[in-house]
């Protein structure tokens with residue numbers, strides 16, 4: 436056998452060996468139709484999921500959702516909950532706090548320009564204040580216990596450890612579930628009580644044109660509520676309905692909902708809750724640090740007459756006119 440013939444023989448032997456070893460592996464990865472063979476041990480999970488993102492089969496029990504083993508939307512939802520929600524939520528909430536801090540540094544507290552008159556006017560009756568504080572208190576509890584679901588694993592768990600975190604989270608979950616009823620009652624009450632005074636009026640346009648009272652030299656005209664307050668009312672109503680409906684769907688999983696509906700309910704609940712908290716942070720800022728004398732309206736229910744004239748001139752004019760003829764307006768001397 437000459438030298439060339441020997442080389443040819445070795446080459447053929449190598450090829451035969453290669454076919455014998457590699458071909459079964461390739462055959463294991465791809466089925467006869469070219470798709471990956473899910474039973475092949477060498478098939479990587481990633482390539483399998485790329486080709487067949489959904490793993491679903493037929494089952495004997497009536498619960499059809501149990502037949503879905505893997506579904507692509509589950510991975511997108513997981514990415515939303517573990518990555519997108521954390522980042523966007525943190526940016527929105529911290530961004531709002533920073534913006535309010537900047538507003539305070541630039542505008543400061545808006546004082547009662549004419550100073551306090553020493554006379555008080557009733558702005559909110561006891562039941563109106565009760566409805567507001569019922570909604571507000573339950574909102575704060577829902578916000579804190581809900582944010583524990585979103586951020587607790589990242590922020591609280593490393594600080595207090597797994598045992599404490601699991602009991603805190605369990606209690607937070609129960610508290611969140613039960614406080615939701617108080618929130619819904621409060622939301623219905625404030626929606627009904629303040630509905631008429633939050634309808635849009637022509638004066639709201641003048642309020643915007645005059646800078647909404649945030650330009651210090653000017654006091655924009657307003658009825659019982661100005662356009663800013665009306666926006667808070669309508670946005671809170673929309674957000675309140677959205678978190679309540681989605682929240683109830685989360686409370687009773689798979690009652691009339693499938694996996695996709697549950698994921699949608701969770702996304703709506705989490706996103707609206709974060710935006711709602713940002714809105715209410717701004718509302719709290721304006722009612723406390725932002726405007727002198729505003730908190731008293733919801734605290735004691737009475738505001739200073741000059742405050743009322745500067746922030747709600749049309750409302751106080753109507754109030755005083757309606758009391759005229761009944762001797763004194765419903766004002767009381769301040770202590």
Ligand code: HEM
Nearest residue numbers: 574577578581582584585615678679682683685686705708
């Ligand atoms: C009727 C009212 C509400 C109901 C029935 C409700 C119910 C629920 C339920 C069942 C969960 C899921 C908890 C879990 O995954 O273990 C949840 C999560 C959450 N809730 Fe509420 N909730 C309501 C109102 C609110 C309000 C007003 C806020 C905001 C102030 C809020 C903020 C949150 C947040 C931030 C989460 C966590 C979202 C996440 O990261 O998955 N909820 N809620």
